[in-house]
Structures are given as structure tokens and as C-alpha cells.
Amino acid sequence: MQSSPNRLDGAVWRLAWPIILSNVTVPLLGLVDTAVVGHLPASRYLAAVTLGATLLSFLYWGFGFLRMGTTGLTAQAHGRQDVEALRALLGQSLIVAVTIGLALIVFGHPLVRFGLDLLGGTPEAVRLAAQYAHIRLLSAPAALANYVILGWFLGIGNARVTLAIMVLTNAVNIALDLLFVVGFGMTSNGVALGSTIANYVAFGFGLWLLRGALRELGGGPVPRARLWRGSAYAALFAVNRHLFVRTLCLLFALAFFAARGASMGDTVLAANAVLMQYVMLTAYGLDGFAQAAESLIGKAVGRRDWVLFGASVRAALRFSLFTSVLATVVFALAGPALIALLTSLPAVRAAAAGQLGWLIVLPLLTVWSYLFDGVFVGATATREMRDSMLVSLALFLLAWWLSRRWGNDGLWFAFAVFSAARSLTLALIYRQYRRSRWQDAHT
Numbered sequence: 118m119q120s121s122p123n124r125l126d127g128a129v130w131r132l133a134w135p136i137i138l139s140n141v142t143v144p145l146l147g148l149v150d151t152a153v154v155g156h157l158p159a160s161r162y163l164a165a166v167t168l169g170a171t172l173l174s175f176l177y178w179g180f181g182f183l184r185m186g187t188t189g190l191t192a193q194a195h196g197r198q199d200v201e202a203l204r205a206l207l208g209q210s211l212i213v214a215v216t217i218g219l220a221l222i223v224f225g226h227p228l229v230r231f232g233l234d235l236l237g238g239t240p241e242a243v244r245l246a247a248q249y250a251h252i253r254l255l256s257a258p259a260a261l262a263n264y265v266i267l268g269w270f271l272g273i274g275n276a277r278v279t280l281a282i283m284v285l286t287n288a289v290n291i292a293l294d295l296l297f298v299v300g301f302g303m304t305s306n307g308v309a310l311g312s313t314i315a316n317y318v319a320f321g322f323g324l325w326l327l328r329g330a331l332r333e334l335g336g337g338p339v340p341r342a343r344l345w346r347g348s349a350y351a352a353l354f355a356v357n358r359h360l361f362v363r364t365l366c367l368l369f370a371l372a373f374f375a376a377r378g379a380s381m382g383d384t385v386l387a388a389n390a391v392l393m394q395y396v397m398l399t400a401y402g403l404d405g406f407a408q409a410a411e412s413l414i415g416k417a418v419g420r421r422d423w424v425l426f427g428a429s430v431r432a433a434l435r436f437s438l439f440t441s442v443l444a445t446v447v448f449a450l451a452g453p454a455l456i457a458l459l460t461s462l463p464a465v466r467a468a469a470a471g472q473l474g475w476l477i478v479l480p481l482l483t484v485w486s487y488l489f490d491g492v493f494v495g496a497t498a499t500r501e502m503r504d505s506m507l508v509s510l511a512l513f514l515l516a517w518w519l520s521r522r523w524g525n526d527g528l529w530f531a532f533a534v535f536s537a538a539r540s541l542t543l544a545l546i547y548r549q550y551r552r553s554r555w556q557d558a559h560t
Contacts, residue, residue, distance in 0.1 A: 213350070
């Protein structure tokens with residue numbers, strides 16, 4: 118049974134808009150954290166929250182495969198209408214997430230010390246950041262389990278749960294920030310405690326939502342052998358290990374970009390940070406459509422419905438291209454004004470304006486990588502995602518080395534090469550697989 122383009126466009130939009138809105142809540146929380154701590158009498162508290170939050174963000178993001186891998190496998194099981202597999206995947210993924218979270222708590226001290234040594238900072242700020250990070254690490258089991266819950270619901274096509282959980286998490290976090298810091302007189306440790314409690318509140322809410330969803334699915338309890346036998350996790354680990362390597366490569370590229378910018382001085386570092394805010398803003402929109410593609414593609418693969426597969430890719434592509442072109446037009450027409458919104462420093466404005474051309478072209482280069490990330494996650498072709506990222510990272514480093522004499526222009530050129538390489542390599546693999554694997558055998 119074929120789906121009309123309008124029907125699939127509606128399906129993409131229904132999945133994408135809650136994800137996009139939930140993404141927007143993330144910088145909102147960062148603004149509140151900054152505002153609350155920024156009004157304390159000493160700047161070291163703001164520095165501590167900045168360092169600690171950066172470390173935890175990179176650490177947790179490294180385990181983002183828990184969300185992506187769960188989405189792809191769940192969507193395929195949902196497409197096959199395999200209720201037992203849906204239940205088993207949820208249980209297995211939650212066990213893996215909680216186990217990793219507990220390990221992070223156990224090995225938290227050396228991880229935090231190593232991470233803060235890399236980030237640097239004044240001794241007092243680093244000491245306070247370590248306290249912040251250790252408190253936040255106590256929420257690791259809940260935070261990583263929440264990745265699984267979000268991924269599972271997205272896999273069954275319920276993206277509104279993503280919005281509900283993210284809104285609850287950030288609302289509780291903001292309220293506790295104000296209570297602990299403004300009401301109780303705590304400092305950066307109050308912000309960390311608020312985040313930790315908020316993660317557990319969200320986890321409890323997610324479990325309550327899962328209870329209702331599992332009741333609607335029907336079926337009996339998952340056999341214990343599928344939860345406690347190591348071989349039962351083979352598919353889950355096969356998907357997730359490649360995503361883990363891929364994510365580490367991406368984190369390294371972003372960290373390298375930030376570090377090289379910092380080596381050119383505070384003005385360049387600040388200018389790049391301003392432009393990267395808009396790069397990330399574009400990513401919020403593109404990632405929403407990519408995650409919608411994950412769910413639709415996974416369902417199509419589970420059903421072995423290659424007509425639906427191709428139609429889903431085209432529907433997600435239409436939204437993604439519109440978003441990228443819109444971003445490019447806005448950056449081209451209002452770039453200086455957008456830079457001025459984030460900084461009033463003349464030197465930083467001038468440095469950012471000098472790199473504005475890269476910001477204008479990047480959405481057109483990155484749109485394909487986001488789209489195909491969604492396609493490959495849905496199809497659980499994660500080895501290919503890993504290989505694409507390894508090639509792109511190598512080209513990024515080569516491009517930077519060849520253009521390092523160009524200063525910040527060379528750094529942005531290398532980042533553009535990295536973005537284009539991600540898009541091109543995934544597009545080439547997609548084209549090959551569409552002709553061989555992702556189609557009916559007789560066509």
C-alpha cells in the first residue's frame with residue numbers, strides 16, 4: 118500500500134515539530150543557569166558551571182548512541198509488529214543505560230579530573246567545577262535511561278513524549294535552580310543538584326508513560342533469558358558500538374575546532390562561539406526532521422516496504438532542504454544583525470563578520486548529513502555511519518593542516534570540508550545501497 122506525498126509530509130511534520138521544540142528548550146535552560154549563577158557575587162561560580170556543564174555535556178553526548186540505536190531497532194520491530202521484540206529492546210536498552218550510568222558514578226573521579234585538566238581554568242573554578250560535575254554524575258543512570266525512553270517512544274512514532282519529557286525536565290530544573298540558588302543561597306552546587314533531581318523526576322515520568330504504552334501494546338512479560346543472557350544483546354551492541362565510535366569522532370572534531378580557535382586568541386574564540394550558536398540553531402531544525410526520518414525509515418525497513426522507504430526519504434528531504442535554504446537566506450540577509458544580537462564587542466563583531474560567508478554556506482553542506490544520519494539510523498546501518506565519520510574526520514584534519522596558514526579562515530574551511538565530506542560519503546553509500554540492499558530483490 119503506497120502512501121501519498123501529502124500524507125507522508127504530514128507524518129514527518131507530526132514527528133518533527135515536538136523534537137524541534139524540545140531541542141529549543143535546551144539553550145533556554147542554559148540561559149537560565151547562566152542568569153542565576155551570573156548574578157552571584159563572584160565570577161568563579163559562573164566559570165565552574167560553564168566548565169562542569171561542558172564536561173557533562175560531552176560525556177553524556179558520547180552515549181547518545183543509546184537514543185539512536187534504540188530508535189532504529191525499535192522502529193524496525195514496530196514495523197514488523199513484533200511486540201515481544203519491542204518489549205525486549207526496551208528492557209535490554211534500559212539495563213545497558215543504567216549499567217553505564219552506574220559505571221560513570223564509580224569511575225567519576227578520574228573522569229572528571231581528566232576532563233577538567235583538558236578544559237583548563239583557574240584552580241578555584243576547577244575545584245568548584247569538580248564539585249558540580251560529581252553532583253551531576255549522580256544522575257547518570259537516570260540521564261542515560263532517559264535517552265533510551267526517548268529513543269523507544271520515537272521508534273514507535275510517538276515524538277510528543279520527547280517534548281513532554283524535555284519540557285518537564287527543564288521546567289523542574291529551572292524551578293530548582295531558583296529555589297536552591299536564590300531561595301537557599303547555594304551556588305554552583307545548587308545548579309548541579311537541581312539538574313540531578315530533574316533527571317530523576319523525568320525518569321520517573323518516563324517510566325509512568327512507558328507503563329501505559331506497554332499496556333496498550335499488549336503481550337506478556339519479556340522472557341528473562343532475553344534480559345540476562347549476554348548473547349541476547351548481540352544486535353543491540355552491534356548497532357551501538359559503531360554509533361559510539363562515530364559519536365566520539367564527532368566530539369573530537371568539535372573539540373578540535375574549539376581548541377584551535379582558542380589558540381588564536383580570545384577574540385577569535387568568542388567570534389567562533391557566536392557563529393557556532395547559529396550553526397547549532399540550524400541543527401535543531403535539521404535534527405528534528407532527521408529523527409522523524411529515523412522512525413519512518415525504521416518502520417519501512419521492518420516491513421520491508423521499499424516504496425514507503427523511498428517516499429519517507431523524499432518527504433524528510435523536502436522539509437530538510439526548505440529549512441537549510443531558509444537558514445542560508447536568513448544568514449545572508451541578516452548576518453551582521455544576528456551577530457550583533459549576541460555580542461556588543463566591536464572586535465568580536467568584526468571577526469565574526471569576517472567568517473560570515475562560512476555560516477551562510479554551511480546549511481547547504483550539512484543538510485545532507487543530517488538527513489542521511491536519520492536514514493542510516495532507521496535502517497541500523499551504523500557501521501557505514503562510523504566509516505563515513507572516520508573518513509570525514511581524516512579529511513577535516515588534512516584540510517586544516519593544509520590551510521593552517523590561513524588562520525581562522527583555514528579552520529572554517531576545514532570545518533566546511535568536514536561537513537561536506539559527511540554529506541557526500543553518506544550520499545554515495547545511500548545511492549549504492551538503494552540500488553542493492555534497500556529495494557525488492559526482483560526490481
